[in-house]
Amino acid sequence: MDSIIVKGNGPLNGQIPIAGAKNACLTLMPATLLSDEPLTLTNAPRLSDIKTMSALLQSLGCEVSQLQDGQVLVMSSHALDNHVADYDIVRKMRASILVLGPMLARDGHAVVSLPGGCAIGARPVDLHLKALEAMGAELELKEGYVHAKAPGGLKGGTFEFPVVSVGATENALMAATLAKGTTVLKNAAREPEIVDLADCLRRMGAQIEGDGTDTITIQGVDRLGGATHPVVTDRIELGTYMLAPAICGGEVECLGGRIDLLGAFCEKLDEAGIAVTETEKGLKVARRNGRVRAVDVTTEPFPGFPTDLQAQMMALMCTAEGTSVLEEKIFENRFMHAPELMRMGAEIDVQGGTATVTGVERLKGAPVMATDLRASVSLILAGLAAEGETIVNRVYHLDRGYERVEEKLGNVGAHIERVSGQ
Ligand SMILES: CC(=O)N[C@H]1[C@@H](OP(=O)(O)OP(=O)(O)OC[C@H]2O[C@@H](n3ccc(=O)[nH]c3=O)[C@H](O)[C@@H]2O)O[C@H](CO)[C@@H](O)[C@@H]1O
Numbered sequence: 001m002d003s004i005i006v007k008g009n010g011p012l013n014g015q016i017p018i019a020g021a022k023n024a025c026l027t028l029m030p031a032t033l034l035s036d037e038p039l040t041l042t043n044a045p046r047l048s049d050i051k052t053m054s055a056l057l058q059s060l061g062c063e064v065s066q067l068q069d070g071q072v073l074v075m076s077s078h079a080l081d082n083h084v085a086d087y088d089i090v091r092k093m094r095a096s097i098l099v100l101g102p103m104l105a106r107d108g109h110a111v112v113s114l115p116g117g118c119a120i121g122a123r124p125v126d127l128h129l130k131a132l133e134a135m136g137a138e139l140e141l142k143e144g145y146v147h148a149k150a151p152g153g154l155k156g157g158t159f160e161f162p163v164v165s166v167g168a169t170e171n172a173l174m175a176a177t178l179a180k181g182t183t184v185l186k187n188a189a190r191e192p193e194i195v196d197l198a199d200c201l202r203r204m205g206a207q208i209e210g211d212g213t214d215t216i217t218i219q220g221v222d223r224l225g226g227a228t229h230p231v232v233t234d235r236i237e238l239g240t241y242m243l244a245p246a247i248c249g250g251e252v253e254c255l256g257g258r259i260d261l262l263g264a265f266c267e268k269l270d271e272a273g274i275a276v277t278e279t280e281k282g283l284k285v286a287r288r289n290g291r292v293r294a295v296d297v298t299t300e301p302f303p304g305f306p307t308d309l310q311a312q313m314m315a316l317m318c319t320a321e322g323t324s325v326l327e328e329k330i331f332e333n334r335f336m337h338a339p340e341l342m343r344m345g346a347e348i349d350v351q352g353g354t355a356t357v358t359g360v361e362r363l364k365g366a367p368v369m370a371t372d373l374r375a376s377v378s379l380i381l382a383g384l385a386a387e388g389e390t391i392v393n394r395v396y397h398l399d400r401g402y403e404r405v406e407e408k409l410g411n412v413g414a415h416i417e418r419v420s421g422q
């Protein structure tokens with residue numbers, strides 16, 4: 001398995017291009033299953049998760065071509081000859097469950113393996129299933145698979161999510177585009193990836209209103225057509241690279257960055273003493289004078305502080321002045337980076353879903369283990385600011401969500417290299 005070696009050095013300066021969003025692309029790709037005409041996605045990120053979703057779609061009979069070095073995906077689902085999403089692919093990536101709604105809506109039947117838990121939490125899919133049931137789906141769980149049927153087609157219904165779920169909102173939204181009549185989704189997720197999905201579905205001919213608010217109304221149509229759609233900027237990759245100059249000093253311009261994608265994250269950076277300015281090409285980020293100030297953070301659905309930036313924010317807080325309290329409210333086990341940061345000299349006390357971080361002057365390089373995607377990159381950020389060398393082992397998680405991380409950080413002056421393992 002590959003490792004990343006980072007050597008703490010001075011300030012970072014230059015530009016970092018931000019890719020299309022993994023989490024948007026992973027829901028836009030299954031939308032191809034709703035139509036027998038081609039769907040083309042531009043600005044696609046080049047990540048292992050995208051390859052996994054391509055393999056899943058291909059296993060269902062969808063044709064997927066990658067053009068322009070993987071930045072353009074052309075998908076055609078004119079002949080779906082398999083309606084079973086197999087455990088062997090689904091277990092690799094939780095977003096695989098997003099093929100359920102579209103397949104069921106288009107062809108009235110689908111069998112999808114349950115994705116199971118993962119390192120950051122149990123992550124059940126009960127809300128995906130309940131929302132589809134509200135549209136008349138008949139579901140049965142057998143031997144680890146969801147067997148779904150809608151013999152006369154799905155019918156519009158009203159469903160109120162008891163907790164905000166990004167994935168369940170996406171599955172229900174896609175399914176509702178082809179259901180008969182009107183569907184109303186209440187307490188829906190408001191993430192930019194939901195708005196991007198709705199934009200793409202509208203280009204395909206869907207009738208959707210209210211995306212970006214907590215109530216989405218969908219008027220079902222008989223069929224959807226083809227479309228070309230650019231994937232929205234990855235707000236998590238953006239936030240991650242905004243934290244690099246915040247931790248190391250210097251000034252970095254994140255190309256393609258937009259304030260409206262960042263919600264509470266930007267407010268917290270401001271409180272911590274990080275200046276963010278909008279430019280013609282994106283966002284410029286620099287640390288104001290002196291040490292970063294400790295700030296408290298609670299993760300919440302958008303526009304609250306994103307759970308996917310909590311680990312990276314913790315890396316920043318490790319060398320901040322004062323004590324910060326980070327509360328993780330979305331996933332029950334998302335502090336696995338804390339003991340690794342402590343190997344580097346961080347002072348962190350984790351009690352349940354709360355981590356209290358007391359900033360130290362400087363971290364010290366150490367060998368550390370990456371336990372999940374965002375934990376991996378938080379250790380790289382911490383290593384960039386540490387004295388000496390940090391070896392981040394087991395970085396395969398990183399490649400799920402960050403393309404060419406060594407190149408992007410190397411180009412702004414970071415000392416970072418990948419060492420290939422067996
Ligand atoms: C591919 C993708 O887009 N992944 C993102 C998506 O994951 P994902 O869509 O899986 O996350 P959800 O928004 O669904 O999860 C939010 C909370 O709801 C719970 N829940 C969810 C579904 C369900 O059926 N039952 C249930 O109880 C989850 O366990 C969690 O506690 O949103 C998360 C929250 O912003 C992000 O961290 C992930 O990066």
Ligand SMILES: C=C(OP(=O)(O)O)C(=O)O
Nearest residue numbers: 023094095308373374401
């Ligand atoms: C948790 C994440 O992804 P996924 O939902 O694909 O596991 C993430 O992107 O941080």
